[in-house]
Amino acid sequence: MCAFKYNPAASREVYNLESGKYAQQCMQCGLCAVTCPARHLMDYTPRQLFKMLFAGEVDKVLKANTPWLCTSCCLCTVRCPRGIPIIDVMHSLKHYHFEKGTKAPVATLSKVFFDSMMKRGRVFELGMTNAYYMKSGFGAIKDAMKMQDVGMAMMKAKRLPLAPPKKVKGLGDVKKIYDKAVALAKEGH
């Protein structure tokens, strides 16, 4: 007897995300699971994630660290026999999480990156790093202390400029494009 419950309706919210629909095409072959370089750190492999969606176990999917550990290396995506753009599904899950206010470290990093990018049109790595630790609190600062030697070596090798890059002249244009794109994305895809 098969204990697997099939309840895709419960997962509609996820399937309706920007690239969520592709998760429905998974045939559970497991190739992505053996492919992923980060699988040993993940709660669930991409294959398991998609199976949980079939079963309607949305809560579990949304708690999984899987998308946050995806490095966008694209290996699963070029291998998937169903042509599922797994990295896009991961992006959509992360975006969804983000909108729900997740405290995942990568979410915080992504936010300071985005802020830095929108401030000048180009990112300022050192400023972004500082903002990340300010936002992440004590635990992250303790981690940062352990990494001080790497930071110092980068400084010494002049790979972390102290001054931010020049502001892009068309920064206003970047913002206009962003606003319009967000509005278009909301209209549906």
Next chain:
Amino acid sequence: MAYSFYPGCSMEATGKAYGVSFEAINKALGLEAKDIPDWNCCGATVVANVIGDFPQQAITARNLALAEKNGAGDILVGCSSCFMNLAWVNERFKTEPEFAQKCNEALSAAGLQYNGTLRVRHLLDVLVNDIGLDEIKARTIKPLEGLKVACYSGCQTVRGVRRPDFDDVERPKVLGQIVEAMGATAVPFTHAARCCGGSQQFTNVNMIYDLTGDVLEAAHQAGADVIVTPCPMCHMNCDAYQKKINQVKGRNYDMPVFFITQLMGVAFDLKVKELGFEHNIVSPQKILKRFGL
């Protein structure tokens, strides 16, 4: 040949050695690579997490539109992460009319549009297909004889458009061909297109220790003297985190990590000062000495 060059943020910062040595190679080979005027950051692999894929792709597309308008030629990219973003958006413009229309609607908010007339080319693609291996060989003044190189192409370099582009998506050859054209030996290297852990240094540093640790181990096992890469993030992880990985994993690597453009500079006998070696963290001296530098 002329190109619209997309430098990306890292060539000025963490990948400074790449920016500097690219410039030197650029001059030596007569690549006319002019920066895309007023280019903006592409958002790397993280901005979509905050705003979604489409808005990030629209912001990236501004660069394609500016390059097309400027008319200097196809887009040349060195940073693999930038390459993936620009090349993938370009691919979508060419293969998904609906996407192209919607993206142009977003661009029109800034009075821009993109007609999809350009190609987005990785530096390795241009080196092997436009410059050519014969020219690289002909330019080589100091053949890198006896130098054993682990050619670390990186993942986004060869999987930017999610299908074979200028190289194989799993077993890349191009970087090895370039290295061998300069007289060095490309050792068989299992991790040429494996992930180094990307930008997880602050968020999941164990991932860098594990994955970059594997890359270093594979290079070591292959008997390499040096790792060569065209990717700023691969470079940072292998170079700046090497000492840390030695501590954490109880290893003992002393493996210099060069950008491909730095190695070309050595073979072409360019001024060593112009190759940005002061930005390398694992000392490049033992390699440079072998070639009288």
